[in-house]
Amino acid sequence: xxxxxxxxxxxxxxxxxxxxxxxxxxxxxxxxxxxxxxxxxxxxxxxxxxxxxxxxxxxxxxxxxxxxxxxxxxxxxxxxxxxxxxxxxxxxxxxxxxxxxxxxxxxxxxxxxxxxxxxxxxxxxxxxxxxxxxxxxxxxxxxxxxxxxxxxxxxxxxxxxxxxxxxxxxxxxxxxxxxxxxxxxxxxxxxxxxxxxxxxxxxxxxxxxxxxxxxxxxxxxxxxxxxxxxxxxxxxxxxxxxxxxxxxxxxxxxxxxxxxxxxxxxxxxxxxxxxxxxxxxxxxxxxxxxxxxxxxxxxxxxxxxxxxxxxxxxxxxxxxxxxxxxxxxxxxxxxxxxx
Amino acid sequence: xxxxxxxxxxxxxxxxxxxxxxxxxxxxxxxxxxxxxxxxxxxxxxxxxxxxxxxxxxxxxxxxxxxxxxxxxxxxxxxxxxxxxxxxxxxxxxxxxxxxxxxxxxxxxxxxxxxxxxxxxxxxxxxxxxxxxxxxxxxxxxxxxxxxxxxxxxxxxxxxxxxxxxxxxxxxxxxxxxxxxxxxxxxxxxxxxxxxxxxxxxxxxxxxxxxxxxxxxxxxxxxxxxxxxxxxxxxxxxxxxxxxxxxxxxxxxxxxxxxxxxxxxxxxxxxxxxxxxxxxxxxxxxxxxxxxxxxxxxxxxxxxxxxxxxxxxxxxxxxxxxxxxxxxxxxxxxxxxxx
DNA sequence: TGCAGGAGCTATACCGGTTTATCACTTCAG
DNA sequence: CTGAAGTGATAAACCGGTATAGCTCCTGCA
Numbered sequence: 019x020x021x022x023x024x025x026x027x028x029x030x031x032x033x034x035x036x037x038x039x040x041x042x043x044x045x046x047x048x049x050x051x052x053x054x055x056x057x058x059x060x061x062x063x064x065x066x067x068x069x070x071x072x073x074x075x076x077x078x079x080x081x082x083x084x085x086x087x088x089x090x091x092x093x094x095x096x097x098x099x100x101x102x103x104x105x106x107x108x109x110x111x112x113x114x115x116x117x118x119x120x121x122x123x124x125x126x127x128x129x130x131x132x133x134x135x136x137x138x139x140x141x142x143x144x145x146x147x148x149x150x151x152x153x154x155x156x157x158x159x160x161x162x163x164x165x166x167x168x169x170x171x172x173x174x175x176x177x178x179x180x181x182x183x184x185x186x187x188x189x190x191x192x193x194x195x196x197x198x199x200x201x202x203x204x205x206x207x208x209x210x211x212x213x214x215x216x217x218x219x220x221x222x223x224x225x226x227x228x229x230x231x232x233x234x235x236x237x238x239x240x241x242x243x244x245x246x247x248x249x250x251x252x253x254x255x256x257x258x259x260x261x262x263x264x265x266x267x268x269x270x271x272x273x274x275x276x277x278x279x280x281x282x283x284x285x286x287x288x289x290x291x292x293x294x295x296x297x298x299x300x301x302x303x304x305x306x307x308x309x310x311x312x313x314x315x316x317x318x319x320x321x322x323x324x325x326x327x328x329x330x331x332x333x334x335x336x337x338x339x340x341x342x343x344x345x346x347x348x349x350x351x352x353x354x355x356x357x
Numbered sequence: 358x359x360x361x362x363x364x365x366x367x368x369x370x371x372x373x374x375x376x377x378x379x380x381x382x383x384x385x386x387x388x389x390x391x392x393x394x395x396x397x398x399x400x401x402x403x404x405x406x407x408x409x410x411x412x413x414x415x416x417x418x419x420x421x422x423x424x425x426x427x428x429x430x431x432x433x434x435x436x437x438x439x440x441x442x443x444x445x446x447x448x449x450x451x452x453x454x455x456x457x458x459x460x461x462x463x464x465x466x467x468x469x470x471x472x473x474x475x476x477x478x479x480x481x482x483x484x485x486x487x488x489x490x491x492x493x494x495x496x497x498x499x500x501x502x503x504x505x506x507x508x509x510x511x512x513x514x515x516x517x518x519x520x521x522x523x524x525x526x527x528x529x530x531x532x533x534x535x536x537x538x539x540x541x542x543x544x545x546x547x548x549x550x551x552x553x554x555x556x557x558x559x560x561x562x563x564x565x566x567x568x569x570x571x572x573x574x575x576x577x578x579x580x581x582x583x584x585x586x587x588x589x590x591x592x593x594x595x596x597x598x599x600x601x602x603x604x605x606x607x608x609x610x611x612x613x614x615x616x617x618x619x620x621x622x623x624x625x626x627x628x629x630x631x632x633x634x635x636x637x638x639x640x641x642x643x644x645x646x647x648x649x650x651x652x653x654x655x656x657x658x659x660x661x662x663x664x665x666x667x668x669x670x671x672x673x674x675x676x677x678x679x680x681x682x683x684x685x686x687x688x689x690x691x692x693x694x695x696x
Numbered sequence: 697t698g699c700a701g702g703a704g705c706t707a708t709a710c711c712g713g714t715t716t717a718t719c720a721c722t723t724c725a726g
Numbered sequence: 727c728t729g730a731a732g733t734g735a736t737a738a739a740c741c742g743g744t745a746t747a748g749c750t751c752c753t754g755c756a
Binding site: 362363364374375378379382406407409410411412413414 | 741742743744745746
């Protein structure tokens with residue numbers, strides 16, 4: 019016989035289906051002797067619960083979802099999502115909960131997916147990434163009563179659980195480092211302005227100006243693409259008083275910026291220091307290798323998974339977990355400015 | 358009332374559950390008038406099938422799986438998987454079938470996942486990537502009777518369906534191009550030797566030697582990492598009769614190779630031409646931008662999804678779909694050799 | 697007029713678990 | 727000795743669909 023059911027086990031053990039269910043789920047209602055016997059038979063028949071049957075009776079599905087709303091073209095270059103997904107799975111696999119991954123075009127499509135998942139009972143909860151200012155997904159999820167955890171930002175008015183790193187401190191550590199090297203004219207090539215973390219980073223740079231006695235520290239927003247990263251760099255380096263250091267909000271933009279500098283005959287790190295806010299193999303493949311801020315994205319994902327499971331078990335719970343601070347990995351692209 | 362069920366619809370329409378099921382699934386058994394009325398009521402109550410309930414009655418789960426057995430660290434750098442996943446989803450979403458994605462450490466773990474998925478009825482079929490010579494997964498899947506489609510290689514002795522591109526022709530187009538430029542000493546930095554596509558590419562290079570009158574065309578295998586790509590390049594460029602062109606099996610290795618060349622004072626494309634077998638944003642960010650072989654991975658995924666659905670519907674069917682040939686995108690890293 | 701056959705629908709079993717009501721039996725307090 | 731409480735189990739309902747046997751008309755044809 020293929021795939022044994024609890025009825026088969028019940029037959030073999032000479033007990034009822036109910037008893038088997040109790041035994042397999044570790045709940046009271048059977049004696050220790052009977053429980054042991056049932057467990058042994060189940061093991062021997064290599065029984066596994068039929069996920070659909072379980073989802074039907076109870077309301078849990080043992081599955082959580084992650085929707086990424088970005089054009090596929092821009093995905094995959096940064097290892098961020100690959101690491102995040104691995105970390106999530108590591109946190110989920112302990113309780114053999116599966117992860118549904120979906121890549122969609124925009125936020126509207128993402129919300130539509132949440133609707134569908136909810137009505138089809140496909141997931142117990144979801145993970146939110148790329149939080150924007152006044153993010154419409156927060157309200158949508160609350161309306162659906164779908165448990166969720168926000169990654170990389172606070173979950174609105176204490177509503178959704180969140181797992182986040184301190185972007186502000188991280189940015190300050192970069193600016194402090196550059197200032198300590200002697201840089202006074204620093205520029206910041208930022209990401210999409212409506213992302214929350216972009217705003218936090220911009221604010222951090224601005225606030226550091228008076229404290230460190232910087233002459234200037236403009237933040238220029240982009241769409242995170244290599245094209246805009248390059249264009250913005252070209253603009254910055256063409257100025258009369260060009261910056262002696264540039265901080266990029268992503269590794270891809272930093273690499274593009276390095277290319278522009280080389281093209282314009284600006285030597286790195288001689289005439290210009292470059293720092294990437296995100297680390298990846300990309301920054302290490304360059305010549306010179308880029309100084310970058312490294313985060314433990316895998317661990318980030320693991321923690322997010324744990325928080326999500328807690329929220330699913332207890333939806334009223336409010337968790338805001340701050341993860342380990344990212345650290346600056348100094349490589350060859352930063353040096354004191356030439357006087 | 359939350360989540361309406363077909364019983365609710367049946368009540369409202371004044372018919373039986375069975376009639377509603379017939380109507381919603383477009384099967385005969387109800388009149389057109391009744392069908393229209395039921396569909397309208399379902400629409401108005403915004404009914405969606407409960408995926409678990411459906412999976413329980415019928416045997417399909419409307420979900421397929423993709424397991425990637427690679428260390429997470431090496432994932433995500435290449436956009437290959439992001440594009441593949443997007444393409445798969447595009448092919449699946451038409452019939453609202455979801456994709457389970459799992460990243461594991463090695464092939465043993467991967468096979469274990471297939472076992473679990475089968476016994477828990479979590480997927481209707483799976484997609485196989487990174488096919489190796491004498492791949493143990495083929496036999497495992499056959500034993501489990503789990504429908505599958507192999508990506509990028511033939512499915513063994515006509516057993517599994519497959520979707521593949523012609524690596525041989527692709528490699529020949531690269532070597533032909535380099536030979537036409539005048540190169541006679543070409544090297545090939547290959548990937549993991551036990552991957553089927555690696556072997557096909559090596560064979561293609563070897564077979565081209567006499568036809569094109571090449572002096573030499575060694576293939577050196579690596580583990581696909583940037584480190585081994587760099588080390589192999591260093592070895593090749595230190596030889597007495599060093600090659601005038603190098604073909605790399607991945608974009609990451611090509612970039613690493615470019616770095617080594619720059620470091621050794623070998624100018625590209627002046628002293629050395631470089632071609633990457635895989636294209637991505639990486640190759641375009643470099644200076645010089647790398648000539649690379651571009652594949653439509655998204656389309657590849659879409660087709661794989663379609664084939665998988667066919668195989669699920671008809672497990673005995675044998676499909677071997679050859680996809681569009683990859684094309685060579687010529688950029689700045691290739692030129693005729695200096696005499 | 698009788699009957700075969702099909703369209704249109706209902707009632708019901710079923711999928712594989714979980715949960716609840718119930719019951720037999722033991723134990724212990726009064 | 728009786729009643730109450732507790733233990734270990736069972737039978738049956740239930741979750742939300744799908745599949746199927748069967749029933750009631752209606753039509754067509756001999």
